[in-house]
Amino acid sequence: MRKPVHLEAGPGDIAPLAVAVGDPGRADRLASSLLEDARLVSSARGLRVYTGSFNGSEVTIATHGIGGPSAAIVFEELRMLGAEVMVRLGTSGGLSKDLRLGDVVVAAGAGCYWGAGGSIQYAGERPICLPASPDPLLTSRIYRGLYTRLGGRVVLAPVLSSDAFYAETPEAAGRWSSLGMAAVEMELHTLFSLSWIRGFRSAGVLIVSDLLHTGGFERIDPGELAGREVEVGKALLEVLTGEV
Numbered sequence: 001m002r003k004p005v006h007l008e009a010g011p012g013d014i015a016p017l018a019v020a021v022g023d024p025g026r027a028d029r030l031a032s033s034l035l036e037d038a039r040l041v042s043s044a045r046g047l048r049v050y051t052g053s054f055n056g057s058e059v060t061i062a063t064h065g066i067g068g069p070s071a072a073i074v075f076e077e078l079r080m081l082g083a084e085v086m087v088r089l090g091t092s093g094g095l096s097k098d099l100r101l102g103d104v105v106v107a108a109g110a111g112c113y114w115g116a117g118g119s120i121q122y123a124g125e126r127p128i129c130l131p132a133s134p135d136p137l138l139t140s141r142i143y144r145g146l147y148t149r150l151g152g153r154v155v156l157a158p159v160l161s162s163d164a165f166y167a168e169t170p171e172a173a174g175r176w177s178s179l180g181m182a183a184v185e186m187e188l189h190t191l192f193s194l195s196w197i198r199g200f201r202s203a204g205v206l207i208v209s210d211l212l213h214t215g216g217f218e219r220i221d222p223g224e225l226a227g228r229e230v231e232v233g234k235a236l237l238e239v240l241t242g243e244v
C-alpha cells in the first residue's frame with residue numbers, strides 16, 4: 001500500500017473510526033465540543049485532522065475540503081493510515097420540497113455527473129459506472145439512531161454529488177428532485193465509490209444548510225448551523241460508538 005504524501009499524520013495517529021467533514025471550522029468545533037484529549041494530528045493545507053476519544057472509543061475527525069478530488073486524497077490517506085469506517089458529516093442543499101433548513105439527510109446512495117469528482121479515473125480504460133452506495137448496515141443503524149435522537153427530522157434518501165456549486169439552478173434542482181434525489185452536496189459519490197475499491201465501510205449524513213427548491217437559495221443562519229453541527233455530530237458519535 002502507498003504512503004500518504006499530503007496528511008502529516010503518522011502510524012497510530014488515525015483511529016479505525018473517522019468522521020470526515022468539508023469545513024476545517026466544523027472539525028475544530030466537533031473536536032473541541034465532543035472529543036476528550038483531542039490532539040491535532042495534521043494541518044497540512046489547512047485540512048485539520050484531530051484524534052481523541054468519545055465514550056471511551058478512539059475517534060478521528062478529519063477535514064476533506066471541498067469537492068471530490070480533494071476529498072479522495074484525504075479518504076485514501078485516512079485509509080492508508082488505518083481508518084476502517086468513514087462517515088461524512090456534511091452540509092447540503094435541499095432538493096425535496098419536504099425538507100426544511102436544519103433537517104438531516106442520511107444518504108442511501110449518491111449520483112453524479114458522468115465523470116465527475118475524479119471517481120471515473122478509478123474505473124479503468126473502458127469506464128463503468130461505479131457503485132456509489134454506502135455500507136447498508138451502517139447506514140441503517142445511523143438512520144435509526146439519528147431518527148430517535150433528533151426527534152424525527154431525518155430522512156433516508158439518495159443524494160447528488162455535484163462538482164459545481166455556483167452552476168446549480170432551481171431548474172436543475174427540480175430535475176434532480178424528479179429523479180429521486182433529496183439533496184445536493186459534493187463528495188459522497190467519491191467516498192462511497194472509494195469505500196468498495198479500498199475496502200472500508202462508509203456512510204453519509206448531511207445537514208440541510210440551504211434550500212434550492214424555493215428559488216431564492218435560502219440559507220441557514222451560520223450560528224444555527226454551527227449549533228446543529230454539534231448536535232448532529234454528538235448523536236452520530238453516540239450511534240457509531242454505541243453497542244449494536
Ligand SMILES: CSC[C@H]1O[C@H](OP(=O)(O)O)[C@H](O)[C@@H]1O
Pocket residue numbers: 021022023065066067089090091092165185186187
Ligand atoms: C457550502 S459549499 C460546498 C461544500 O459544502 C458541502 O459539504 P461540507 O459542508 O462538508 O463542506 C459540499 O459537499 C461542499 O464540500
Ligand SMILES: Nc1ncnc2[nH]cnc12
Pocket residue numbers: 091092093094162165168184185186209210212
Ligand atoms: N447547494 C449546495 N450544493 C452543494 N453543496 C452544498 N452544501 C451545502 N449546500 C450545497
